[in-house]
Amino acid sequence: MESVDEAIKAGKISVLANVVLTIVKGVAGVAANSTALVADAIHSLIDILSSALVWIGIKIADRPPDEEHPYGHFKAESLAELGVGAVILATALLIMYDAVHELISGKAPEFETYALAAALFSAVVNEVLARYKIHVGMKTKSSSLIAEGKHSRTDVIASLAVVVGFLLVYFGYWWADAVVAMAISVLIMQIGGEILKNAIDVLMDRVDAETAFRITSYVEGIRGIEKVDFVGVRGTWRNKIVEVHFTVSPGTSAEEIEAIIKRIEDIKKEMPEIRSIIPVVRVSRSVRKVAVPVDEEGNYTGDLNAPYFEIFDIKKKSRVKIVNEYSKAERRKGYLIAEMLKHAGVDCVVLSRVGEGAKSHLKNMGIVVKHVEVSKDLGVEDIVKLVEEDIKTNESYLHTTS
Secondary structure (H helix, E strand, O other): OHHHHHHHHHHHHHHHHHHHHHHHHHHHHHHHOOHHHHHHHHHHHHHHHHHHHHHHHHHHHOOOOOOOOOOOOOHHHHHHHHHHHHHHHHHHHHHHHHHHHHHHHOOOOOOOHHHHHHHHHHHHHHHHHHHHHHHHHHHHOOHHHHHHHHHHHHHHHHHHHHHHHHHHHHOOOOOHHHHHHHHHHHHHHHHHHHHHHHHHHHHOOOOOHHHHHHHHHHHHOOOOEEEEEEEEEEEOOOOEEEEEEEEEOOOOOHHHHHHHHHHHHHHHHOOOOEEEEEEEEEEOOOOOEEEEEEOOOOOEOOEOOOOEEEEEEOOOOEEEEEEOOOOOOOOOHHHHHHHHHHHOOOOEEEEOEOOHHHHHHHHHOOOEEEEOOOOOOOOHHHHHHHHHHHHHHOHHHHHHHO
16 A cells, blocks of 8 residues: 555656646747747646546556456556557647648747756756656556656657757757657657557556466476466556466365465465466366286286286377386385376276275375276276276266266
8 A cells, every 4th residue: 555655646746747847848938939848848738647647547456356346456557558658649749740830831939048948947857757756666566657757758858859959949950949849759659659558468468478487487386286278467567467277187186276276376475466366277187098907917906006007008009017016015005106106107097996095195196096896807908998988978087086
């Protein structure tokens, strides 16, 4: 709240300063018959409107979410920024029109010391304002206030250009005032275009690629996530909404998924500009390698303590027999066998019986436990076919993960 108050205070100071500058440059420009100085005064007048828009935008953006705006009101600041950009472009076009008219008519301003002093005074004040608003904008992470600071920086250049124009007029170049006004308008158009682009990017929910990359790197390091499908970051610099789509193995429990989501939400501690994180969980339905426990003769035993495992690669249609190194382990047997199968790339293990501890270890490794009773009528190949059929039906297959 303190940062918002500071941003609003900067907006108020900007309004007051521009009121003074509008009066000083307007009076001096009319008295000296200078289109460039009058245009600069109009520029300051429109700055008052821009500052008011920023002020209102920051105030609305700080409102908490409600039923009609569950994601908050942060885009109000981008709407204000959009208004600032539109005002800047309108100012540029107005200055260009007056400059062309002056050039065609051949009208030349009168060189007056007070007019030169007014332009110099404007340049100094706007430079102070620009630095102040950009500093506060960076501190409060207000994109609209930073845009306003950049706007004030163009005012500095515009006022200095008016000074140069007056000096050229003094040395006999009557057309300099109009040419300077044209140059000012082109410069202002460029700045206005940049501000408009930034505002439109936010309003169109353009992804913040840099922040998305940082979050993706963080999420990929969380244990239990099989893969990160999508990370989208949208919003303003001060308020961001993050959407994270990730895939977990079929054996992942609801408690494990909740723990993963909590780990993802912890990133808000490092990045306070993130207002909310929307997790989208997908349970993987793809099983490539199936492990079937067998005895010395290659018969299905249904027991995790079997001396061997036949591992079938369903996609490659290949099989390999491995030794169960931990079939007679005295301690942590379930964990060691689960880790061995995980290193072998196994996604699913077929068993007729398994203890709760071993089952939990297998799930933690992302390995699905498929229950098939031992039967003389079922060979190893038949068991693998049952698993393949479950994969095709998806729903019945996923029911085996509970």
